Amino acid sequence: MRDANLPHLPTLYLVEPSGSLRARQLNMLARISGIRVIAAGASASAELASLTHYHPDIVVIGLRSASARALHDIRAIRSALPDCVLVVVVDPLAQPLRHACLKAGSDYCFDRTLELEALRATLDRLAANAYH
Numbered sequence: 001m002r003d004a005n006l007p008h009l010p011t012l013y014l015v016e017p018s019g020s021l022r023a024r025q026l027n028m029l030a031r032i033s034g035i036r037v038i039a040a041g042a043s044a045s046a047e048l049a050s051l052t053h054y055h056p057d058i059v060v061i062g063l064r065s066a067s068a069r070a071l072h073d074i075r076a077i078r079s080a081l082p083d084c085v086l087v088v089v090v091d092p093l094a095q096p097l098r099h100a101c102l103k104a105g106s107d108y109c110f111d112r113t114l115e116l117e118a119l120r121a122t123l124d125r126l127a128a129n130a131y132h
Helices: 019-030 044-054 068-080 095-104 116-129
Strands: 011-015 036-041 058-063 085-090 108-111
Touching: 011 019, 011 044, 019 036, 019 058, 019 116, 036 044, 044 068, 058 068, 068 085, 068 095, 085 095, 085 116, 095 108, 108 116
Parallel strands: 011 036, 011 058, 058 085, 085 108
Antiparallel strands: none
């Protein structure tokens, strides 16, 4: 049983198809105080059972494009975890792709190459808000 006086440490599940990018992102995420990475995997469809088992507060999913499959993955995660904060990281990110990801159910959408600082700032803010 969790002590009601202790702050909740938000949990994060990373889904990234590229093993090398997943390793780099895990390294970056490990340096964010106030967030606990609980698991990582390569495919949203393959990880869906684990995602629902762990029920993370935050899901970060890396996508290559806004293909029908990628948008389906966003919808599937949103449906399985309606209360999670869903963060999509894509490259390259054009405005129509950002709109499509947000419409599919993501809360945030970042360009992997241009908006890493914004991604980190958002995760820092989510961690800080968990204590209030």
